[in-house]
Amino acid sequence: MNDIRTIVSNIKQGNLKPIYFLMGDEPYYIDKISDFIEENVLEESEKGFNQQVMYGRDVSVEDIVGAAKRYPMMAEKQVLIVKEAQDLSRTIEKLVSYAENPQPTTILVINYKYKKLDKRKKLHKAVAKTGLIYESKTLYENQVSDWIRRVLGGKKYHIEPKAAQMLVEFLGTDLSKIANELSKLMLILPKETIINDQHIEENIGISKDYNNFELRKAVGEKNTTKANRIINYFAENPKNNPLVMTISLLNSFFTQLLLFHGLQDKSKNMVAKSLGVSPYFVDEYFLAARNYPMRKVAQNIAILRDADVKSKGVGANLSNKDILKELLFKILH
Structure with a gap:
């Protein structure tokens, strides 16, 4: 910049x-x-x-x-x-x-x-x-949320961390796509608006309740009911929720969790810096680490790799819905 x-x-x-x-x-x-x-x-x-x-x-x-x-x-x-x-x-x-x-x-x-x-x-x-x-240079995923905040701040708008993360997970790191969606929001919303998940859902079409961000959070909390509700929604809306993206994001989450377990300094700022996440989300990693010891985290990464292979049609002829349900069961149990 x-x-x-x-x-x-x-x-x-x-x-x-x-x-x-x-x-x-x-x-x-x-x-x-x-x-x-x-x-x-x-x-x-x-x-x-x-x-x-x-x-x-x-x-x-x-x-x-x-x-x-x-x-x-x-x-x-x-x-x-x-x-x-x-x-x-x-x-x-x-x-x-x-x-x-x-x-x-x-x-x-x-x-x-x-x-x-x-x-x-x-x-x-x-x-x-x-x-x-x-x-x-292409920004890393963990840098894009800060970029969104800077762009909006320059135009006298603000955005909540969850809303920024929803944009990143839905649009990836393509700044042109994100900028187009931000332009739409700024046309609709008055200056000084604090953009939240409701604004994203109403104006961009990303569900505030059924997205990979909420799935990751539910998995971290071991909230089986919520996680199953989200993957059922994904199975019914595969175009907007591709399986490969879900597997990739869950793999990133457990990879970060493995790194978290290995940190000697687990202060909030050090965790945020080491994992490349906003301090706003750090508490979720402390909770997830209690729910998933290092051995289980390693097992889940192997489970995700197996699901990735199956999603490509290798070794099993399962529907995306069945792969998702099997994946979630193995991760949570």
């Missing part, structure tokens, strides 16, 4: 680089930086002649260099944006000679999603010297 603020601040101040090479596995910030340059560097009256968008699948590196070497018309700068430049990954090193001596009146923006330049090769070194390289 600090890198983004610095880049945007420099652009606003007119401190522009001749090349912006935006790369990495998380496309959200690549798009954000690229869109900001597209919308703000040139005046509207200048864009017609001096702003061009190319797509990697439609052009060659030679086409890009040719366009970048042109002079602007009736403006100090021209902006050239290459989207989906990862389609040029096999030939991208041909950009070296231009990167070593870029046109000072051109702002070249390369959107290189889901890939990275090899730091050992000439292009990376040349761009790092004359321009700017930004690597957008």
Whole structure:
């Protein structure tokens, strides 16, 4: 986030680089930086002649260099944006000679999603010297809730930990998807709203009672009735509650619980830091650790691996509902 603020601040101040090479596995910030340059560097009256968008699948590196070497018309700068430049990954090193001596009146923006330049090769070194390289890394799951809070806080909204966790478990770590859902909420709800699980259920369609977050909590509490009610709901709504996701999240939970048992320092802050969870959820791990000694935790991880194999049709011909019920019984007993 600090890198983004610095880049945007420099652009606003007119401190522009001749090349912006935006790369990495998380496309959200690549798009954000690229869109900001597209919308703000040139005046509207200048864009017609001096702003061009190319797509990697439609052009060659030679086409890009040719366009970048042109002079602007009736403006100090021209902006050239290459989207989906990862389609040029096999030939991208041909950009070296231009990167070593870029046109000072051109702002070249390369959107290189889901890939990275090899730091050992000439292009990376040349761009790092004359321009700017930004690597957008995928956030870990435990970092996304904090990201949601920061985004909402910047817009004068707040969110309860459970509501943030529901979004993460339903949407994963795709920041673009999450940002779209947050935009919907901010259109509907007034500023200063504290977004809770009810808001999520009513406006995004994630059940506040029947989700993997509540299943994990019920399993940790050994609340057999609640856990069975949730998996029955999952079995009736498999599209919104894929078995592979449920197994993965339960496996993450028991893996965290195994780590919890191994901690010498079990202070609340250390547990939160070591497990990568919000301090808000730490008490659930203390309760779960009492319900599942280390031996049982290890057994449950093996049980989950077996269920994962069965879900792929190996060794048993069971329905997802039967796999879920068998899995839950073995975990709880």
